[in-house]
Amino acid sequence: MLRYIASRAGTGLFLLLALSVLIFIMLRLTPGDPIDAYINPTIPIGAADLAALRERLGLDQPLPVQYFAWLAAALSGDFGYSIQRGGVPVLPLVLSRVGPTVLLMFTAIAISIVVGVSAGIISAVRKNKASDVGLSIVSFLGVSSPAFLTGLLGLYAFSVLLRWFPSGGMLTPGRPYSSLDLLYHLILPATLLSIAQGALIMRYMRGSLLEVLSQDYVRTARAKGVREFWVVVKHAVRNALLPVITLIGSTIGGAIGGAIFIESVFNWPGMGLLMINAVTSRDYSVIMCATLLTGASVILVNLLTDIAYAAVDPRIRNA
Template structure:
């Protein structure tokens, strides 16, 4: 098991290193010159001053030199300064937005896991019945609906038309902090973010449980007179959860991408909204730091998922 964990950790570090290269190259390939973000286009600037600024920022060096300079600074915790925020250090700025995004992600994932597993069990047990058909239609709609569409429709339906939930923000302006107020603002965006993830978990849970229910040991338990409820709960669900564990970890990346749209729709003060504002203002330092942190989080979640799956199923670590 320790050898398997060490192998997965090394592989995760290599993936993180490859991610730094990808982020750096992709941003350098975007249209325009990075130096444009540092100057005011309405104010004329001499070529000598422009060249001096480019040299001070290291933009006159070859790309490999620029990459290793940035990587060395990043490893020491220096991700540069935010142009949009008046020269504020990037790392504290990005870290200050982690908590709202983590809260939104954990809430959405918890909803998706509970609803997806329960709905998958009901759908499998009630195969080809009205409950199964209704849940299957919901799952197909949930998987095929992008986050920005569900976010806009949910905002319009539940905030504008029905006025059940606030239309944006994390807290009510002008009021002291309250857990109930935070929950009131969290319910709608977290639920909308969980739709695609929960629908996918439901489909996998349904298929996995149907496969397990057709196994010989399940038929043997039924033949012995074990009640159907205990056949499903005690004998089938536990084994059917194995592939779902891997799925939950793999859907975290998609949920993070969906969180960017949900945060922009609901003006949720997390990393997604910060990244959108940084892209619109071409704040390269913030974009690189936030993207790297998100990518590292996805790699870490997948690593923990693989370890958990290997702990449950010894065949994985012995393969």
């Protein structure tokens, strides 16, 4: 098991390094000059001053030299400074946005797991019944709806038309902090973020449970007179959950991608909103740090998912 964990962790570190190279190159290949982000367009600057600034920032060096200089600084915890925010250190800025995003994402994931697994069980047990058909239609709509579309439609329906939930923010301005106020602002964006993941979990759970229910040991349990409820709950659901565990881990990546859109729609002060503002203002240091932290989170969650799956099924770690 330890050898399996070490192998997966090594793969994760390699992927993180490859991600840093890819993002660094892509940022340098974007249209425009990185030096433009450091210059006030309303103030004239001479060629000598421009060259001096480029030298001071290391932008006059070859691209590999620039990358390894950045990597050495990043390994020591120095991710540079935010241009958009007047020289604020990047790492504390990014870390300050982790909490709201984690709260939004894991609330959405908890909703998607509970609703998706429950709906998948109901759909499988009542195969080809009206409830199965209805849940299947809803799941197909959920899987095919991108986060920005569900976010905009949900905002318009529940905040603008019905006025059931606030249209944005994490807390009500001018009011003292309250857990109920936070929950009131959290329910709608978290629910909308959970739709795609919940629909996908429901489809996998339904298919996996239908396959398990056709196995010989399930038919044997029924032949022995075991009540159908216990056949499903005690014998079938546990084994049907095995492939769903892996899927739940992979939904973290989808939740992160969806959170970027949901946070921008609802002005939720998390990593997604920070990254969008950084991209629009060409704040390269913030983009690099936020992207790497996001990638590291996805890799870590997938590693934990692989470990959990290997613990449940020893054949995985012995393969």
